[in-house]
Every structure is written in structure tokens, then in C-alpha cells.
Amino acid sequence: MTPRELLKDAGLRITAPRLAVLEWLADHPHATADQVAEGVRARLGAVSTQAVYDVLNACARTGLLRRIEPAGHPARYETRIGDNHHHLVCRRCGRTEDVDCVHGAAPCLEPSATGGFTVDEAEVLFWGLCPDCRTATKELQA
Amino acid sequence: MTPRELLKDAGLRITAPRLAVLEWLADHPHATADQVAEGVRARLGAVSTQAVYDVLNACARTGLLRRIEPAGHPARYETRIGDNHHHLVCRRCGRTEDVDCVHGAAPCLEPSATGGFTVDEAEVLFWGLCPDCRTATKELQA
DNA sequence: TCGTTTTCTTGACTGATTCCAGAAAGCATG
DNA sequence: CATGCTTTCTGGAATCAGTCAAGAAAACGA
The missing domain is CATH 3.30.1490.190 (Ferric-uptake regulator, C-terminal dimerisarion domain)
Incomplete structure (x- = not known):
């Protein structure tokens, strides 16, 4: 499924930041929120940190992303789920x-x-x- | 082994905060740093937050305590080790x-x-x- | 195209934990 | 049981990842 379809099925609106996060994360598993923000900005230009966190949280909540939170390290995200x-x-x-x-x-x-x-x-x-x-x-x- | 012996064997100095942390934690497993500080202060009077963290870190480092860090929650400590x-x-x-x-x-x-x-x-x-x-x-x- | 709803921006804030400098113990030694 | 070195404790500032809040902007069903 494409990121576009995934978002639609999850009942989330299709926005540039969301598509960029999902696409970038598919190529870079286990990235931190910081790294995701950097990657997304490289594609889209300015994107607020908050937007990145919102996207990551929304996708983790709906099961599009999995969040790993290793003790003592910032959270990491991956698209390999299920x-x-x-x-x-x-x-x-x-x-x-x-x-x-x-x-x-x-x-x-x-x-x-x-x-x-x-x-x-x-x-x-x-x-x-x-x-x-x-x-x-x-x-x-x- | 008593807390006193444990500290000695680990090569750590025997201090009031350390004894109090180990003793209190033996009775209250899975406590957070905050709870430990509260418990220790109830016994000793004023003890700095930093001292509590130092004790917990020193003991975790030398294997006297085990630290559990559940994602999204503050760390918890226990004396049941090994x-x-x-x-x-x-x-x-x-x-x-x-x-x-x-x-x-x-x-x-x-x-x-x-x-x-x-x-x-x-x-x-x-x-x-x-x-x-x-x-x-x-x-x-x- | 409109209006509602969700999402994004900016910026302040939080909570847990660490860093720092100096003061106060602990303890091996004589 | 003094001495001096070393570790530990105090108090306060700082960090870091992440969240909260209010308004502006964008999505999308009608």
C-alpha cells in the first residue's frame, strides 16, 4: 500500500508532512523524531517540529507506525508493523x-x-x- | 546480606543516604526516584534529589540495584537482582x-x-x- | 465553493534527569 | 585517633525529549 492509501484507510487526512514522514521512514527504519524531521525538511522545506511529532503520534496511534522507546534513548519509529x-x-x-x-x-x-x-x-x-x-x-x- | 555489606563488597562508601535508599527499596520494590527520595527523607530528614540519583546510579552501575525504564514512565528500581x-x-x-x-x-x-x-x-x-x-x-x- | 474539522505553526512549558562547583563526609594511613 | 586524599552530598542551573495551547492554514464532504 502506498502512504496515501494507508493514511486514507486509517481515516487520517492526506497532508504533505504525513506523506513525507511515511515515505522517508520507509527508507530509513528506526529513525528518531529528530532524524525524521531532518529528512522531511530536506524534501518539503520548513516543517515544524510539532508537526513531525503530531504525525508520528497520529500514525503510531492508528497503527501505521510502530514506536520503539529504548530506555535512555529517544524514541524510534518504523513502518514495519504487523x-x-x-x-x-x-x-x-x-x-x-x-x-x-x-x-x-x-x-x-x-x-x-x-x-x-x-x-x-x-x-x-x-x-x-x-x-x-x-x-x-x-x-x-x- | 545487609545493605552495609552489599555496599562494602561493591567498593562503595557507606553513607547514610545509601543505607537508607537500599533499606527503603528492599521494602518497596519498583519505586521511582521520586518515591525513593520521599521515603529516604522520611527517615533521614533533608536529602538532596541529586544524592538520591547518585545513589541509585552508583548502585545500578555496580549491580546492587536493577533499573527498569518503561517507555513513557520514569525509571523504577528494585533490589531483586541476579x-x-x-x-x-x-x-x-x-x-x-x-x-x-x-x-x-x-x-x-x-x-x-x-x-x-x-x-x-x-x-x-x-x-x-x-x-x-x-x-x-x-x-x-x- | 463553503463551512466544518483537522492539521500545522509558533512559542512557551514540563518532568525526569544530569552537570557543575564547592562543602562535607568517609576511610586508609601513619 | 589525627591527616589528607577521595568520594559523596548540597544547591542550583541546565538539558533533553516531548507536550500544551492558541491561532492560522489547509483538507474534504456537501
Whole structure:
């Protein structure tokens, strides 16, 4: 589906900032709001920060985008949705990559005891160092 | 081990704020920095916010405390460490509860492809609504 | 084309957390 | 049990990601 169709189906108005955000994000997964704003401005010229946040929030709310919020790092967004995959996050730079599920379909999706909670999502985050940061850290220590 | 011994073994100086934080947190798991500060002040009198953050960071760094940072909520701390258990977080109020691992020892600890990352932790967070917030939400809708 | 509704702009604001400089402990040593 | 070095605490300013609010501008159903 094109971004245009996606917006329409989600009941959102079709605007230049929205199209630009969705298109740019399709080519640059796991980008931060800041990076999205930069990318969108490169295409459209001036776009307010607020507009970018509005678009990201509206799309995340309607399921067009998925938001990942790794502890200690700004949120990142991706257009790959619908398949519950997980993420690999670099502790140092926040770089994020997709990880498909190991144990088949839905791993760890069932907590052993919900304590009365109504669970609607299981989030799995793998923490570590990306290749670049590993190299950088080693050099620091040497 | 007493808080005193824990600090000593970790190579941290034994100070009133540190003892108070560890003791209070042992009785109040999953507390936020704010709640910890309040609890500590109730015992010791004036303690700066900064001191509380310093203690929490120092203890988290040396492994005496575990920090949980649910997206959109302030960080929470707990003294239950060493057994890689997971958490159940309420989307609405941030209330956090422990969840033991379903699939035996280390579930989902192995991503299918690390993409060059060095993984050192697998974090699993279950999102949902706690009993109180579920009730509150229902009432709102009614 | 019009009027309603949503979205965008600008700018101020918030909440959690960190940075900084100096004062006040802790503790290994003599 | 003094001494001095080092870590920690205080107080206050600053940061950062993100939100709130009011008015202007654009979308789209009729």
C-alpha cells in the first residue's frame, strides 16, 4: 500500500508532512523524531517540529507506525508493523536493528502470572553494543 | 546480606543516604526516584534529589540495584537482582510487578541473528493495564 | 465553493534527569 | 585517633525529549 492509501484507510487526512514522514521512514527504519524531521525538511522545506511529532503520534496511534522507546534513548519509529518482531539496541549510540523471533511465532508472550493485569503486548529488547561502538570502546580502553 | 555489606563488597562508601535508599527499596520494590527520595527523607530528614540519583546510579552501575525504564514512565528500581525475571507494566499508571520466566531459565535470550551486535541482556516487558486502571477506564467509558 | 474539522505553526512549558562547583563526609594511613 | 586524599552530598542551573495551547492554514464532504 502506498502512504496515501494507508493514511486514507486509517481515516487520517492526506497532508504533505504525513506523506513525507511515511515515505522517508520507509527508507530509513528506526529513525528518531529528530532524524525524521531532518529528512522531511530536506524534501518539503520548513516543517515544524510539532508537526513531525503530531504525525508520528497520529500514525503510531492508528497503527501505521510502530514506536520503539529504548530506555535512555529517544524514541524510534518504523513502518514495519504487523509482524511482532523484536529489536536489538546499542547501549551506547542507540542504533536499532530488527530481530526476528527465535522461538517461532510468539515467544514469551505469555507471562507466568499476570497478577490481575490485562496484558496486551510483550516487548522484547536485546541490549548490547553495535559493531561500531564495540570498536570505539576497545580503542578507548587501549 | 545487609545493605552495609552489599555496599562494602561493591567498593562503595557507606553513607547514610545509601543505607537508607537500599533499606527503603528492599521494602518497596519498583519505586521511582521520586518515591525513593520521599521515603529516604522520611527517615533521614533533608536529602538532596541529586544524592538520591547518585545513589541509585552508583548502585545500578555496580549491580546492587536493577533499573527498569518503561517507555513513557520514569525509571523504577528494585533490589531483586541476579535472577533474570521480567516485568509487567501498567500503560496507564506505570505500576510495575515482577513476572517469573515462563520457559524455564533464560527465555528469548538468544536473538536469531545479532547483526554483529554483542548482546548482553534480553529485556522482556509485558504491557497492559493493572486491575485499578482497568476499573477506572471502564468507568470512564460508561 | 463553503463551512466544518483537522492539521500545522509558533512559542512557551514540563518532568525526569544530569552537570557543575564547592562543602562535607568517609576511610586508609601513619 | 589525627591527616589528607577521595568520594559523596548540597544547591542550583541546565538539558533533553516531548507536550500544551492558541491561532492560522489547509483538507474534504456537501
